[in-house]
Amino acid sequence: VVDEIGVFLGRFAGRGFGYYKSLRNVVFDYDGVKAYFTRIQSDPYAPPSVFQIVVPGKIHGLKLKGYGKNDYLALSDYLYRRLYSESVKYRRKCGSGYSCFLGVPKPSPIMIYRSGAEIVGEDIVLRIFIGLPASGRRILVKPLNHILSVIIPRIINKFRNMYRCEEEIWERILYLRDYLYIQKLLEEENAVAFIANNSVLPRESSISQKPLANAVPFRVEDRFSREIRVPSGKTVYGLIIPRGLTVITGGGYHGKTTLLEALQDGIYPHIPGDGREYVVSRPRTVLVKAEDGRFIHRVDISSFIKKIPGGGDTRDFISRDASGSTSMAASINELVEVGVDNILLDEDTSATNLLYKDEYMSKLLYDDPITTITQLARSFTEKTRTNLVIVSSASSILLSKAGFIILMRNYKPTIRSRKEMGLVDKLPDKQYIPPRERRVFRGIRGVKKIRAKGSKLILKYVDGIVFELDLKNNPRIIENGQVKMIATILKWIIREKINGSTRELVETINNVFREKGFRGFTSMVPPDLGWVDGLDVAWTINRLYNVVFEKRPS
Numbered sequence: 001v002v003d004e005i006g007v008f009l010g011r012f013a014g015r016g017f018g019y020y021k022s023l024r025n026v027v028f029d030y031d032g033v034k035a036y037f038t039r040i041q042s043d044p045y046a047p048p049s050v051f052q053i054v055v056p057g058k059i060h061g062l063k064l065k066g067y068g069k070n071d072y073l074a075l076s077d078y079l080y081r082r083l084y085s086e087s088v089k090y091r092r093k094c095g096s097g098y099s100c101f102l103g104v105p106k107p108s109p110i111m112i113y114r115s116g117a118e119i120v121g122e123d124i125v126l127r128i129f130i131g132l133p134a135s136g137r138r139i140l141v142k143p144l145n146h147i148l149s150v151i152i153p154r155i156i157n158k159f160r161n162m163y164r165c166e167e168e169i170w171e172r173i174l175y176l177r178d179y180l181y182i183q184k185l186l187e188e189e190n191a192v193a194f195i196a197n198n199s200v201l202p203r204e205s206s207i208s209q210k211p212l213a214n215a216v217p218f219r220v221e222d223r224f225s226r227e228i229r230v231p232s233g234k235t236v237y238g239l240i241i242p243r244g245l246t247v248i249t250g251g252g253y254h255g256k257t258t259l260l261e262a263l264q265d266g267i268y269p270h271i272p273g274d275g276r277e278y279v280v281s282r283p284r285t286v287l288v289k290a291e292d293g294r295f296i297h298r299v300d301i302s303s304f305i306k307k308i309p310g311g312g313d314t315r316d317f318i319s320r321d322a323s324g325s326t327s328m329a330a331s332i333n334e335l336v337e338v339g340v341d342n343i344l345l346d347e348d349t350s351a352t353n354l355l356y357k358d359e360y361m362s363k364l365l366y367d368d369p370i371t372t373i374t375q376l377a378r379s380f381t382e383k384t385r386t387n388l389v390i391v392s393s394a395s396s397i398l399l400s401k402a403g404f405i406i407l408m409r410n411y412k413p414t415i416r417s418r419k420e421m422g423l424v425d426k427l428p429d430k431q432y433i434p435p436r437e438r439r440v441f442r443g444i445r446g447v448k449k450i451r452a453k454g455s456k457l458i459l460k461y462v463d464g465i466v467f468e469l470d471l472k473n474n475p476r477i478i479e480n481g482q483v484k485m486i487a488t489i490l491k492w493i494i495r496e497k498i499n500g501s502t503r504e505l506v507e508t509i510n511n512v513f514r515e516k517g518f519r520g521f522t523s524m525v526p527p528d529l530g531w532v533d534g535l536d537v538a539w540t541i542n543r544l545y546n547v548v549f550e551k552r553p554s
C-alpha cells in the first residue's frame with residue numbers, strides 16, 4: 001500500500017516502458033479509498049491501462065440498504081455519468097500514443113449498467129482508463145505523478161459524502177420505478193408499448209441522440225389517451241399500442257419511421273431531458289430488417305417459404321449468403337425460438353415480397369413459394385403471443401389485417417379502425433406453424449480471436465477466415481460498450497463451453513449477469529462494457545460463421 005505517491009514513483013524515473021508492469025496491483029490509498037491498476041498496457045500505443053477505484057460505503061455515504069435491486073440501475077447509471085463528466089475534464093495528451101489519456105467512453109442517454117461504475121456489496125467500484133505516460137518507450141514520471149496525486153484525488157472527491165446528491169439520485173430512481181411499472185402493465189395486457197403525450201421522438205440527426213429542437217411533441221387523440229397512475233404519484237397520459245398486429249401508415253416524411261424507432265429505443269429507460277422518458281416498450285422488442293448476405297444455421301423457415309428452387313429444405317434452412325426474404329424469415333423464427341414480446345418491421349428496410357402481395361398477384365402467382373406476413377400475421381400473433389408492428393403505406397392489403405392502425409399526419413397520430421377506413425379483409429389467412437424442432441447450440445468452431453472494434457465484432461478463425469459482423473444491424477444495440485460486452489460474453493461461452501437451446505442460452509447469460517454482474521464473464525473487467533440482454537448475444541450467435549446447431553424435437 002502506497003501513501004507517498006511521489007516518493008514511490010521515483011523508482012520509475014528514466015526506466016523503460018516494460019517497468020510499468022510492476023505497477024500492477026500496487027494499492028494506492030486515498031484517505032480510505034483504495035485504488036490500483038488491474039491491467040497494464042504493453043506500450044504507449046496499446047489500449048490504455050485499467051485503474052480500479054473502490055469507494056467503501058462509509059466514504060460514499062449512500063444508504064444502499066434503502067435501495068431495491070432495480071434501483072441500482074438508476075444509481076449505477078448516475079455514478080457512471082458522474083465519473084464520465086468528472087474525468088473528461090482531465091483528458092489530455094502528453095508524450096506518445098495514449099500517454100495521459102484518462103476516462104471512460106461517453107454514455108448515450110439510455111440507462112444501462114456499465115462496467116465503469118458498478119455497485120459491489122456496499123462499495124462503489126469505479127474503473128477508468130489511464131494511458132501510462134511515456135516518450136517513445138521511456139517512462140514519464142512527472143505526468144504520472146500529476147495523474148495519481150492530483151487528478152485521481154479530485155475524481156475520488158466527487159464520490160465522497162454523496163448524501164449531497166441523494167435527492168438527485170432519488171428522482172431518477174422514482175422515474176425508473178415508474179418506467180418499470182408501465183412495462184409491467186404492458187406485460188399484463190400483452191400490449192406492445194406506451195408512448196406518453198408530449199414525448200419528443202425525433203433525434204437531432206442520425207448520428208446524434210439529442211432530441212430534435214422544435215419537434216412536434218407526440219400527442220394522441222383524447223379518446224385513445226390512456227391514463228396511468230404511476231408509483232411516484234404522477235399521472236401520465238398517452239397511447240397504449242395493444243396486442244396483435246398494428247400497422248403504422250401515412251404519407252412519406254410524416255414521422256412513421258421515427259415512431260417505430262422510438263418503440264425500439266423504448267426498451268431502455270432514458271435520462272431526464274431526453275424526451276423519450278415515458279416511451280416504454282416491452283423488454284423483448286426487436287426491429288427486424290432484411291439482411292442480405294447473413295448466415296443462417298438450420299432455421300425452419302417453412303411457414304414463410306415452402307421451397308427454394310435448388311435451395312434445400314426450408315424446414316432446416318442453411319445459408320451463407322441469405323436473400324432479403326430468407327434472412328427476414330430466419331430472423332423472425334429465431335426470435336420465436338427464444339421467445340420475444342414484439343417484432344417491429346419497416347417496409348423501407350424489409351423484403352417486400354415477404355410482407356405482402358395484393359389480391360391479384362396472389363391469384364397470378366399461385367405457385368409462389370412465399371407465404372406473406374400479411375397472410376400469416378393473425379395466426380402468428382395468436383400462436384406465438386408475439387405482437388407485430390409494421391410501418392407500411394404501400395399496400396392496403398396489410399392494413400386490412402391490422403387490429404390497430406396508426407395513421408401519421410404531420411407527426412400527429414390518429415387511430416383508425418379498419419371499418420372507419422372502409423377496409424375489407426378479403427385475403428384468406430394462412431396458418432403459421434412455429435419451428436417444429438428445437439435448435440441446440442453446440443459451440444462455435446475454430447475461433448482464434450474475438451474483438452470489438454467500434455460497432456463491429458471481428459472474429460478470426462483457425463482456417464484463416466476473418467469474419468466481421470456489424471452490430472448496427474441490431475437496433476437494440478446503442479453503445480459500443482455493448483458490442484464489447486457481446487465479444488466478452490462470446491469468449492466466455494467458448495471458454496466455458498456453454499451450450500443449449502437459444503432460449504436456455506439467453507437465460508443462462510441473464511442469470512449470470514444478475515448474480516455476478518460484469519465479473520461473471522471476465523476476471524479482468526475493463527471500464528468500457530455496457531449491459532446487453534442475453535437475447536442480443538443469441539442474435540449475434542445466429543449470424544456468425546462456423547456455428548454448430550443440432551436439432552431436437554420441440
Ligand code: ADP
Pocket residue numbers: 201202203212214215216217218250251252253254255256257258259408411
Ligand atoms: P416517414 O417514415 O413517415 O417517411 P420519418 O419518420 O422518416 O418519416 O420522418 C421524416 C423526417 O421528419 C425526419 O427527418 C424526422 O427527423 C422528422 N420528424 C419526425 N418526427 C418529427 C416530429 N415529431 N417533429 C418534427 N420533425 C419530425
